[in-house]
Amino acid sequence: MNATSCNLTVLRQEVVASDIMRLVVQWQDPSREPHAGQFYMLRAWAADATPILSRPISVDDFDNQTGALTFLYQVKGEGTRKLAALQAGNALTVTGPCGNGFDTAALAASHKRIAVVGGGIGTAPLLLLCKELCRAGVRPDLYVGFRDASYGMESFVPWCHTIHLATDSGSEGHHGLVTDLLDVRNYDIVLTCGPMVMMRGVAKLCADAGVPCLASLEKKMACGLGACLGCTCHTKIGPVTVCKDGPVFSAQEVFD
Ligand SMILES: Cc1cc2nc3c(=O)[nH]c(=O)nc-3n(C[C@H](O)[C@H](O)[C@H](O)COP(=O)(O)OP(=O)(O)OC[C@H]3O[C@@H](n4cnc5c(N)ncnc54)[C@H](O)[C@@H]3O)c2cc1C
Numbered sequence: 023m024n025a026t027s028c029n030l031t032v033l034r035q036e037v038v039a040s041d042i043m044r045l046v047v048q049w050q051d052p053s054r055e056p057h058a059g060q061f062y063m064l065r066a067w068a069a070d071a072t073p074i075l076s077r078p079i080s081v082d083d084f085d086n087q088t089g090a091l092t093f094l095y096q097v098k099g100e101g102t103r104k105l106a107a108l109q110a111g112n113a114l115t116v117t118g119p120c121g122n123g124f125d126t127a128a129l130a131a132s133h134k135r136i137a138v139v140g141g142g143i144g145t146a147p148l149l150l151l152c153k154e155l156c157r158a159g160v161r162p163d164l165y166v167g168f169r170d171a172s173y174g175m176e177s178f179v180p181w182c183h184t185i186h187l188a189t190d191s192g193s194e195g196h197h198g199l200v201t202d203l204l205d206v207r208n209y210d211i212v213l214t215c216g217p218m219v220m221m222r223g224v225a226k227l228c229a230d231a232g233v234p235c236l237a238s239l240e241k242k243m244a245c246g247l248g249a250c251l252g253c254t255c256h257t258k259i260g261p262v263t264v265c266k267d268g269p270v271f272s273a274q275e276v277f278d
């Protein structure tokens with residue numbers, strides 16, 4: 023268990039798009055650096071204030087030179103509204119880094135053609151994933167889907183071989199599903215994070231073509247550390263906790 027609980031200082035907070043925020047905090051522990059696909063439990067309110075539970079948010083980016091740790095999140099309810107009120111200099115309580123994440127060194131060593139597929143705010147953990155894969159020697163192809171306007175895509179450009187964009191509204195890129203653009207037979211492995219319906223579709227394409235697929239799952243969480251069993255998921259390999267055994271799983275183990 024590499025997670026720790028501590029207070030971090032907010033460096034900046036930016037509005038990225040409607041209801042989409044980027045929060046940058048100063049990570050202080052070089053012995054516990056986060057990697058792609060891991061997440062933190064965030065709390066910007068007192069221990070006795072609501073909401074009772076901290077909120078899980080993925081690592082969007084991490085700069086191991088400066089310790090700048092970035093979260094990209096969608097404002098949905100009380101917890102994320104309170105996160106959105108943070109300003110530079112404020113304190114943020116975090117527990118993490120949590121979860122297994124993607125083993126990007128091993129992925130890049132054993133797969134030369136990698137597709138990364140994301141949808142909506144599920145693109146948040148994919149930036150550090152693309153960066154780590156690129157640094158490990160494989161520049162992935164990125165496939166992303168949004169309801170309407172895309173956001174955050176400019177950050178991906180240096181780290182991806184190609185970027186394929188789809189929107190439900192047709193306002194940008196392909197008018198339709200991101201899976202319409204994806205021929206999984208061109209890849210050695212597919213890595214995905216986004217709405218369950220999208221990941222299920224990606225997993226089915228991969229299963230039909232015999233291409234391995236890793237999916238990063240979401241579940242409501244309480245402890246984030248594997249202690250409360252609140253995020254248990256029943257899979258083909260038995261019960262697993264999304265927070266500790268995951269959030270990254272082999273798609274064939276979790277999807278029918
Ligand atoms: C491992 C993990 C990583 C995540 N990474 C990110 C991220 O990088 N960026 C981001 O914006 N969000 C992320 N989420 C989702 C985020 O945790 C929820 O959106 C957040 O907890 C909502 O809290 P709230 O108090 O604002 O809303 P609430 O008032 O709790 O809920 C508002 C709405 O959001 C839905 N919701 C709550 N929790 C979740 C959840 N876990 N998954 C899906 N929907 C939920 C509720 O059903 C409700 O409809 C992640 C979730 C997990 C489990």
Ligand code: FES
Binds near residue numbers: 244249
């Ligand atoms: S949230 Fe407690 S075990 Fe996963």
